Amino acid sequence: MxxxxxxxxxxxxxxxxxxxxxxxxxVQELHPTLEDAEAFVAEIDIKSANKVVKLLDSKFPRDPSLNLAYLRRFAKREHLPDHLKQPQEENGLSEPTSNRAKTIHVLISPPLPDRAELATLLAPHTTTSTGSILSDGAEAPSSAVQLRSTRIPLQPPTSLEQAQQWSRKYWPTVYNPAAQPASHxxxxxxxxxxxxxxxxxxxxxxxxxxxxxxxxxxxxxxxxxxxxxxxxxxxxxxxxxxxxxxxxxxxxxxxxxxxxxxxxxxxxxxxxxxxxxxxxxxxxxxxxxxxxxxxxxxxxxxxxxxxxxxxxxxxxxxxxxxxxxxxxxxxxxxxxxxxxxxxxxxxxxxxxxxxxxxxxxxxxxxxxxxxxxxxxxxxxxxxxxxxxxxxxxxxxxxxxxxxxxxxxxxxxxxxxxxxxxxxxxxxxxxxxxxxxxxxxxxxxxxxxxxxxx
CATH class of the missing domain: 3.40.140.10 (Cytidine Deaminase, domain 2)
Known part of the structure; x- marks a missing residue:
């Protein structure tokens, strides 16, 4: 020895x-699996944005187990994916350009509240000074807030390219390398x-x-x-x-x-x-x-x-x-x-x-x-x-x-x-x-x- x-x-x-x-x-980096869920999108008066956030958080608390910080809470119309821009146009309604500048879209993430209850809650915070214009030029009376649905990813994006893809497909998304969960x-x-x-x-x-x-x-x-x-x-x-x-x-x-x-x-x-x-x-x-x-x-x-x-x-x-x-x-x-x-x-x-x-x-x-x-x-x-x-x-x-x-x-x-x-x-x-x-x-x-x- x-x-x-x-x-x-x-x-x-x-x-x-x-x-x-x-x-x-x-494995999570090379073979990402997408888990998504339904969310609501509502158009509100841009001046009421802070009030709406406080109202939603107090009335419909968000799931603490879901960290959705990579999803923007608000988005202007020009930043929305195409499927969220179309409903008004398909219904024969087009909002005046002056009104669009006064509104912003808010994301309501799961767990989702009752549609009718949510619409009633947000109705006072929509733009009501000017009615919508029908396709034949006639003015339509203002109605309650419109709620549209979209899918949102439940995990943060793994790259800038993926964030851009999700922004076009689901909802405006931000890429932050530090936001990845430790399990990823x-x-x-x-x-x-x-x-x-x-x-x-x-x-x-x-x-x-x-x-x-x-x-x-x-x-x-x-x-x-x-x-x-x-x-x-x-x-x-x-x-x-x-x-x-x-x-x-x-x-x-x-x-x-x-x-x-x-x-x-x-x-x-x-x-x-x-x-x-x-x-x-x-x-x-x-x-x-x-x-x-x-x-x-x-x-x-x-x-x-x-x-x-x-x-x-x-x-x-x-x-x-x-x-x-x-x-x-x-x-x-x-x-x-x-x-x-x-x-x-x-x-x-x-x-x-x-x-x-x-x-x-x-x-x-x-x-x-x-x-x-x-x-x-x-x-x-x-x-x-x-x-x-x-x-x-x-x-x-x-x-x-x-x-x-x-x-x-x-x-x-x-x-x-x-x-x-x-x-x-x-x-x-x-x-x-x-x-x-x-x-x-x-x-x-x-x-x-x-x-x-």
Missing amino acids: MSAIKIGDSLKHIQPIIGRLVPLPT SPPPTILSRTQASIKPPAGFYLALARKLAEEAEQSGRGRAVGAVVVDPAILESSLDEPLSAVVAAAGDSRYHDPNQRSPPPAAPNEPTTTNNSDDQPYHPDSEGQPSDHALMRVISLISHKRLTIPPAASTSNPPNPQPDPPQNPKPLPPEAQPLLHPPLSPLESHFFNTANLSPPSGGGYLCTSLDVYVTHEPCLCCAMGMLLSRFRTVVVGRRARGSELASLDAERGYGLHWRRELNWRAMGFEFVEEGVEDEDEDGGASDGFGFHA
């Missing part, structure tokens, strides 16, 4: 991968702030994950997949020592069997370092369990670490990245022994035995506020395990590129990192390595990897 000093020396030589971070889009996509300010904070060390942590992946493959324990978990609070206070923020690290172990040392089967589109000419066809059923995948293993190690290693005293004083040889973990009673594998390599043990894991927060979940860096896009089971553990951020090095393997691909896969149906969401990023994106565009070997990671 390598000593802690030798491991520390080997970690010094890790060279960060050069590349850029790209936020992963969400990460708030832009939080996303950009997170991206800026993890951008400098991302290449280093993925290089460390790649080292774990190579170790797993060369030892025959598993595929070339690695995962590294980082505490961003420690990283923020120790930017010059990124290793001090690593709370756990693991490689794949799907072939780990002390009694069997046969070469692993090859996966489609995945280069290997074993150069085995007798590679067998890829069969997912012979690839072990998801609990042997790198991401699930690193979650298991964090769980085991919380039970056996004393928690860090404070994130304001990060530990030395090259600590003294660690003490043996305290023994656990038999009923508390974890069922999954302990660390399988000196490198995994090095980070496992470092006492830098802060007590859990946010209801006691394993990985609240932690970030995970994985060499490959995780499989569906691992992605769900990531969400259930409450990670803050996931950074992937290689994407599955659209298939049943694409757990985070919101366009052709599942986009599990941020779905409004789930009760937890993690900000997702792809690390695009310099010089690799061209291969992806040309459909090269880097486009997907063909196995469950």
